[in-house]
Amino acid sequence: MTWSPCSSAPEQTIPANLLELAPNVRLVGTCSTGYDNIPAVELSAQGVMCLHVKSYCDEEVAEHTVTLAANLLRGVAQLDGFVREGGWWPYPREPRRLAGSRLGIIGFGRIGRLVAVQGDALRMEVVAFDEFVDEATMQSLGVQKVDLDTLIETSDVVTLHAPLLPETQHLMNARRFAQMRDDAYLVNCARGPLVDHVALGDALRMGVIAGAAIDVYPVEPPPADEPAFGWPNLIVQPHSAWYSAEASLAPYRRQIADLARFLRGEEPEGLIMQPEGTR
């Protein structure tokens, strides 16, 4: 065997000069959907097949997102803390109705669409922004297509489901937080760098927005002195939206199945882009 596969998890980064270190690698796979840990463009240009796992935890991420949206609107985590400090009655937190609240979805891919279906089932008013998805597709799922400014300015909950790309980095920044309603919430179960972390801290501490829930961070795991742990009205999660017992095994199973396809000379399902010299 003159080549070898190389497998990675999302917390491991594959270097762009991989072929200098291991010249016979012909395939790199990450057992995650996000592949910002693989220099896919560079490696594909050198003929390396780069794989990720498509949609093994879409439903889990959508459910976790809706859980966080519902828990922010109903104030569950904060009220739990309030009772333990001797408080009673919901007044300090003022839970809001889910029914009729506006859920704004930025990024209407597979996960964004599942979030829309769940939000609709909870009788929320669902709007979405995605420049690559047309109005009719959104309408077929009961979703109103709006521009990004409208979504950010009018939503009770803004939730991010965009991929992390150079142009989506810090999609939510100080200017965007200032556009949000002061009683609105942000949910980020996508990727940490979609949000300007420092600006989020400022927005929470100054009451520019009512609260947020984050499952992802600029650096993961967050360091012990992660400032977010001191911000008010914030639910923090340990990168858990993707998880269910089934989803925890699925990426390994699918990665192995894809490797088998590759070995049989078939096209792998999780190909990120066609490598050079294989077209």
Next chain:
Amino acid sequence: MRVVVIDDTWPLDRARAILEPCGVTVEFNTEIAGDDVVAVLTYPGGKIGVDVLDAAPNLKAVGTCSTGFDHLAVDALAERGVWCCRVTHFCDVEVVDHTMALIYAVLRGVVMLDGLVREGTWWPYPRAPRPVRGSILGVVGFGAISHGLIQTASAVGMDVRVASEHAAAGDVAAAGGTLVPLDDLLAAADVVAIMTSLTDRTRGMIDAAAIAKMRPDAYLVNTARAAIVDHLALGRALEAGAIAGAALDVLPVEPAPADEPALTWPNTIIQPHAAWYSAESDRRSFDDAAEDVARVLRGEEPLNGMSSPA
């Protein structure tokens, strides 16, 4: 003629807007006294006995901003010609929403994971989140609120089982659930949601034996009344790991005293009787009570009068 409001949180401007067209003035007062007092607006902490008529002999109506009315001497007052009115269905949407939020919270583990990540844990493994779609929700009771919960939970893809002594299987199926015996529900459910009213038949219904029938990975959610569940048996089950966790919006003593045992139970979310609340339901609880009192003052029958006066 005067309407006396004995609840200092009652929005007086709204009560005035509703009642002054009946030719009365509305005032906050801790004392209910005078021949000119025709109605009282009260709340669960403000008891009204039949002796109120000693000082206010021309009283015609008592309105409370609550569904519960054990603080009102309903029958004795009716006998003396006084209507007692409560408010109903003012927070059905909110209780469904809050119960759904708690069902999602226990299955996805969000409250416990928030605590774990602050303590330095990474990845969700210590409190593995579970799928919501396909999980079995057991709804105990089939009233207006459980009807809404069954519809919503089935819409998000849960498999909803319902136990109720009086429900017809067809009505449960129309709402999106399956009618089953209580024992079957307890044995099958990922989450058991208590949705029945507190009566002599339901008091202590979820006792140690019932809890023992639950799956070791199941959760109990109670947004109804605490006395339906044997509180100490629930605590023992949680401490022994006989069930996976609980979310409680109601406690045997409210507000929770400092020595409330549930405050130390593992895997337990506690809420300060919050499921009923939204700005809209809060307003409706006051307005609906004032409007029913206005009906009595106009000589009409109230919508939510409890015992027709002699």
